[in-house]
Amino acid sequence: MRQAGRYLxxxxxxxxxxxxxxxxxxxxVATEVTLQPIRRFGFDASILxxxxxxxxxxxxxxxxxxxxxxxxxxxxxxxxxxVDAMRSIEPESDLKxxxxxxxxxxxxxxxxxxxxxxxGAPFTLASYWVEGGKPDPFVNLKTMMYREPGTxxxxxxxxxxxxxxxxxxxxxxxxxxxxVFDTWGGVLAKHEFREYNLPVLxxxxxxxxxxxxxxxxxxxxxxxxxSEVKETGADVIGIDWRTSFGDxxxxxxxxxxxxxxxxxxxxxxxxxxxxxxxxxxxEEAKGQAxxxxxxxHGILPKTPIQSVEFLIDEIRCAR
Amino acid sequence: MRQAGRYLxxxxxxxxxxxxxxxxxxxxVATEVTLQPIRRFGFDASILxxxxxxxxxxxxxxxxxxxxxxxxxxxxxxxxxxVDAMRSIEPESDLKxxxxxxxxxxxxxxxxxxxxxxxGAPFTLASYWVEGGKPDPFVNLKTMMYREPGTxxxxxxxxxxxxxxxxxxxxxxxxxxxxVFDTWGGVLAKHEFREYNLPVLxxxxxxxxxxxxxxxxxxxxxxxxxSEVKETGADVIGIDWRTSFGDxxxxxxxxxxxxxxxxxxxxxxxxxxxxxxxxxxxEEAKGQAxxxxxxxHGILPKTPIQSVEFLIDEIRCAR
Numbered sequence: 001m002r003q004a005g006r007y008l009x010x011x012x013x014x015x016x017x018x019x020x021x022x023x024x025x026x027x028x029v030a031t032e033v034t035l036q037p038i039r040r041f042g043f044d045a046s047i048l049x050x051x052x053x054x055x056x057x058x059x060x061x062x063x064x065x066x067x068x069x070x071x072x073x074x075x076x077x078x079x080x081x082x083v084d085a086m087r088s089i090e091p092e093s094d095l096k097x098x099x100x101x102x103x104x105x106x107x108x109x110x111x112x113x114x115x116x117x118x119x120g121a122p123f124t125l126a127s128y129w130v131e132g133g134k135p136d137p138f139v140n141l142k143t144m145m146y147r148e149p150g151t152x153x154x155x156x157x158x159x160x161x162x163x164x165x166x167x168x169x170x171x172x173x174x175x176x177x178x179x180v181f182d183t184w185g186g187v188l189a190k191h192e193f194r195e196y197n198l199p200v201l202x203x204x205x206x207x208x209x210x211x212x213x214x215x216x217x218x219x220x221x222x223x224x225x226x227s228e229v230k231e232t233g234a235d236v237i238g239i240d241w242r243t244s245f246g247d248x249x250x251x252x253x254x255x256x257x258x259x260x261x262x263x264x265x266x267x268x269x270x271x272x273x274x275x276x277x278x279x280x281x282x283e284e285a286k287g288q289a290x291x292x293x294x295x296x297h298g299i300l301p302k303t304p305i306q307s308v309e310f311l312i313d314e315i316r317c318a319r
Numbered sequence: 320m321r322q323a324g325r326y327l328x329x330x331x332x333x334x335x336x337x338x339x340x341x342x343x344x345x346x347x348v349a350t351e352v353t354l355q356p357i358r359r360f361g362f363d364a365s366i367l368x369x370x371x372x373x374x375x376x377x378x379x380x381x382x383x384x385x386x387x388x389x390x391x392x393x394x395x396x397x398x399x400x401x402v403d404a405m406r407s408i409e410p411e412s413d414l415k416x417x418x419x420x421x422x423x424x425x426x427x428x429x430x431x432x433x434x435x436x437x438x439g440a441p442f443t444l445a446s447y448w449v450e451g452g453k454p455d456p457f458v459n460l461k462t463m464m465y466r467e468p469g470t471x472x473x474x475x476x477x478x479x480x481x482x483x484x485x486x487x488x489x490x491x492x493x494x495x496x497x498x499v500f501d502t503w504g505g506v507l508a509k510h511e512f513r514e515y516n517l518p519v520l521x522x523x524x525x526x527x528x529x530x531x532x533x534x535x536x537x538x539x540x541x542x543x544x545x546s547e548v549k550e551t552g553a554d555v556i557g558i559d560w561r562t563s564f565g566d567x568x569x570x571x572x573x574x575x576x577x578x579x580x581x582x583x584x585x586x587x588x589x590x591x592x593x594x595x596x597x598x599x600x601x602e603e604a605k606g607q608a609x610x611x612x613x614x615x616h617g618i619l620p621k622t623p624i625q626s627v628e629f630l631i632d633e634i635r636c637a638r
Contacts, residue, residue, distance in 0.1 A: 139584055139619060146588030189560045189582060191599075224542040224561045241508045242543045263508060265458055269465030280510075300456060 003037035004049050006301035007308075010036045020065040024050050027100035034105050038113060040305075041312055045114040045177070048105065048170070050098060052120030052181055053128060055166045058094035059087050059158075061129055069133075076132040078140065080151045086158045091169035098166075099173040106174030114177055117170035121182035121219070122159035122204075123197045130155075138187055145196065152196065160200040164207040171211045179216040180204065180234070186221030193228050205233035216259055220297060226251040241296035245284040257290030264295045267307035274307055278314040322356035323368050325620035326627075329355045339384045343369050349420035354427060359624075360631055364433035364496070367424065367489070369417060371439030371500055372447055374485045377413035378406050378477075380448055388452075395451040397459065399470045405477045410488035417485075418492040425493030433496055436489035440501035440538070441478035441523075442516045449474075457506055464515065472515065479519040483526040490530045498535040499523065499553070505540030512547050524552035535578055539616060545570040560615035564603040576609030583614045586626035593626055597633040 004011050011033055015023065023029050034049040053071055057063050062074040077083060092099060106115050127135035135141060145152045167178045185197055205215055218238030222229060229237055230252050237256050239248050241263035248258055266277045278293075285291035293315055299308075323330050333352055334342065342348050353368040372390055376382050381393040396402060411418060425434050439447075446454035454460060464471045486497045504516055524534055537557030541548060548556055549571050556575050558567050560582035567577055585596045597612075604610035612634055618627075 137584065137619060139587055139621065142582070142584035143587040146585060146592040186561070190563050221540055221561075224563070224566065242505070242540075244509050244543070247543065263461070265456065265461035266465060268458055268462040273465040300458060302458065 002049070002298050003041075003043065003047055004033045005299055007299060007303040007305060008036055008040070010040070020051075021063075024054050025097045027097055027104050030098075030101035031104040031108060034101070035108060038109065041308060043113070043312075045116055046105070046109055047116045047179075048098075048102060048118065048175065050101070050118070052118070052125065052183075054098060055089065055091070055095060055119065055162050056125060056129060058089045059162060060085060071128060072133045073129050074132065076140070077126070077129045077155060078144070080148065083151050083155045083158070086155070088158065089162055089165060091166045095166060095169065099169055102170055102173035102175055115175050116177045116179055116216075117167060117173075117175035118179040118181060119163045119167050119170075121180050121185055121197070121217075122156045122163060122200045123188070124182050124184045125159045125163075126152075126155055127184040135184060138184070145192070149196075156196060156200045160204055164204050167204070167208055168211065171208075171213050175213070177214045177216070178208065179218065179238070182217065182219035182222070185219040186223075186225065188225075190224055190228065193225050198228050198231060201232045209233070216292075218259070223247070230256065236290070236292060238294065239296070245281075245288065245291075249288065254289045257292065258285065258288045259292040259294045261294070261296040262311070264297050264300050264303070267295075267299070267303045267311065269307075271310050274310045275314045278311050279318065282315065282318050321368070321617050322360075322362065322366055323352045324618055326618060326622040326624060327355055327359070329359070339370075340382075343373050344416045346416055346419035346423050349417075350423040350427060353420070353424050357428065357432060360627060362432070362631075364435055365424070365428055366435045366498075367417075367421060367437065367494065369420070369437070371437070371444065371502075373417060374408065374410070374414060374438065374481050375444060375448060377408045378481060379404060390447060391452045392448055393451065395459070396445070396448045396474060397463070399467065402470050402474045402477070405474070407477065408481055408484060410485045414485060414488065418488055421489055421492035421494055434494050435496045435498055435535075436486060436494035437498040437500055438482045438486050438489075440499050440504055440516070440536075441475045441482060441519045442507070443501050443503045444478045444482075445471075445474055446503040454503060457503070464511070468515075475515060475519045479523055483523050486523070486527055487530065490527075490532050494532070496533040496535070497527065498537065498557070501536065501538040501541070504538040505542075505544065507544075509543060509547065512544050517547050517550060520551040528552070535611075537578070542566070549575065555609070555611060557613065558615070564600075564607060564610075568607060573608045576611065577604065577607045578611040578613045579604075580613070580615040581630070583616050583619050583622070586614075586618070586622045586630065588626075590629050593629045594633045597630050598637065601634065601637050 006012060014033055018029055023033055030049050034046060038046045053063055064072050066072055109115055127141055130141040188197060208215055214235045216236040216238055217232050217234035220240055223243045236259050239258060239260040241261045262277060262281050266274055325331060330352055337348055342352055349368050353365055357365045372382055383391050385391055428434055446460055449460040507516060527534055533554045535555040535557055536551050536553035539559055542562045555578050558577060558579040560580045581600050585593060
C-alpha cells in the first residue's frame with residue numbers, strides 16, 4: 001500500500017507547495033515523496049508515488065482532485081459511444097512523466113531496495129470513470145453490466161489493455177515488481193467476478209508474465225473471491241485484515257505468496273497492541289509459501305509515526 | 320431490509336410533509352409508511368419503519384438527520400465517562416412512540432402478514448455513536464477497542480442491553496419476528512469479532528429466545544465471519560450478495576435458515592436480467608433448511624417500481 005502520505009511531516013511539507021496531481025505528474029516531486037518513507041524507515045521495498053487514475057487521463061478522462069472530496073471525473077462513461085471514444089495509450093509517450101519518475105527513483109534508491117510499480121484493476125478504474133468519483137453504491141456501473149454487458153466488456157478490455165501497457169512500460173523503466181489494486185472488485189458477487197473481472201485480470205498477468213518480475217494482485221473485501229483470485233495468475237495475493245491467513249491458505253495452498261494484513265487502525269492503538277497484533281500477523285502467516293508484511297489497506301492520514309516505528313521494530317526483531 | 324423508501328411515490332408524498340425523524344417518531348406516520356409497500360406489493364411480511372439509531376436517543380445520544388448527509392450524533396462517545404453516562408432505557412416508556420406504531424401496524428396489517436421488528440447490533444450502534452455519523456474508517460471506534468478494551472466492552476454491553484429490551488418490547492407490542500442488523504460488524508477481523516461482538520450478540524439472542532419468535536441476524540460484508548455468525552444463536556442468517564448460498568451452507572449446515580441475497584443494483588437491470596438473477600437466487604437457495612427471499616442490502620432510492628414487480632412476479636411463479 002502507499003507508504004507516503006499525510007502522516008509524514010516531510011510529505012505534508014511538499015504537499016503544501018503542490019497539488020496532488022503535481023505530486024503524481026512532476027517526476028522530481030514524485031521521486032521525492034516516494035523516497036521519503038525509505039529514508040525515514042528503510043523499508044525493503046519502495047512503492048512508486050502515483051495514483052491509479054493517472055493512466056485514464058490520456059485515455060480521455062477529465063480528472064481532477066478536489067480537496068477533501070477525492071477524485072472527480074467529469075466526462076463519465078455511460079454509453080457505447082463513450083466507450084468507443086476511449087483512447088488507447090502509448091505509456092512511453094502518454095505517461096512519460098510517470099516513466100521519468102520510475103527511472104529517477106530507481107536511480108536514487110539503494111540498490112537493495114526494490115521498487116514496486118502499480119496500476120488499478122480494470123473493474124476499479126471503470127468504477128471511478130463510470131460513476132465519476134467514489135463509486136458506492138455502483139448503480140451506474142452495474143446498470144451497464146446488467147443492461148449492456150457487451151459495452152461493459154469492451155470497456156474492461158480497453159482498460160485492461162491500458163493496464164498491461166502501463167505496467168510493461170513501468171517495468172521497462174526500472175520497476176522490480178508490480179501490483180494490481182482492485183479496490184472495488186469485492187463488490188461483485190462470485191459469479192459476476194468470474195464472468196467479467198477474472199478474464200481481464202488473467203489477460204493482464206499473462207501479458208506481463210514474460211517480463212519476469214513478481215506480480216501482486218490485491219482485491220479489498222475479497223474474502224468471498226479467494227478461489228477466483230487464485231486463478232488470476234498473480235504470484236502474490238494481497239489480503240485485507242478481514243481475510244485470515246488460515247482461510248487464504250486453505251484455498252491458495254502453498255502455490256502463491258501472501259501479502260498483508262494488519263488492520264491500518266491498529267496503528268492507532270498503544271505500543272503493546274501494535275506489537276501484539278504485528279506478532280499475530282507474523283505468526284499466522286507462517287507456513288505460507290512466502291509472506292510480505294503489509295497493512296491490510298492504505299495507511300491512514302492521522303497515523304502516529306511512532307506507531308510505524310513500533311511495527312517495524314517488531315518485524316525486525318522477529319527475523 | 321427496509322421495504323418503504325424514496326423509490327415509492329406514496330412514500331415521497333408523506334416524506335415531503337415530515338422530517339425523517341417524524342416518520343420514525345409519529346406512530347400514525349410510521350404506520351402509514353410501513354403499510355405502503357404491503358398495500359402495493361402484498362409481501363408476505365412487513366418490516367416496521369424505523370431507524371436503528373432511535374433507541375440511542377433515550378440513552379443520551381443527540382441525534383439528527385441532515386438532508387443528504389445521513390445521521391449525525393453531536394455528543395460522541397469517546398471516554399470512559401461518556402460510556403458511564405449512557406442511560407439504560409425502559410422501552411415501554413422511553414420508546415413509547417415505537418411501541419404505539421407496532422401496535423397500530425399489527426392491527427392494520429392483514430392477519431396473515433407477519434410484522435418484523437428490528438434493532439441495530441451493538442457494534443453497529445457503537446460505530447455511529449463513537450464516530451458521530453457514517454463511521455468509515457472507524458478510527459475512533461477501533462482506537463477505543465485497542466486502547467481501552469474495558470470501556471469498549473462496557474459500551475457494547477450497555478448497547479446490548481438496550482437492544483434486548485427494545486426487541487422484547489417490540490415483540491410484546493405485537494411483532495411476529497425480529498431482526499438484528501449489523502451494518503458495520505463486517506469491518507472486524509475474525510478474532511476481533513469473536514472477542515468483542517459475538518458474546519454480546521449471543522447474549523441478545525439468548526435473552527430473546529424465550530419470546531418464541533423467529534430471530535434473524537444480518538451482518539453486511541460478513542463473508543469472512545460465517546462460522547462466528549453461526550454461533551450467534553439466530554434462527555435465520557441474512558447474507559449479502561457477496562456470500563453465496565453454497566458457501567453459507569458449507570458452514571451453517573441445515574441448522575439455520577438463510578435470508579437473501581439479490582444484489583439491490585440488479586433492480587436497475589432490464590426485465591430479463593431481473594428475472595434471471597431472481598431465479599438464480601431461488602435455485603442456489605434450494606437445499607437450505609429454509610429460505611427467505613430478500614435483497615442483499617437495502618433497496619436503493621432510484622429503483623424503478625416495475626423492477627420490484629418483475630422480481631415479485633418471478634418469485635410467485637416459481638412457487
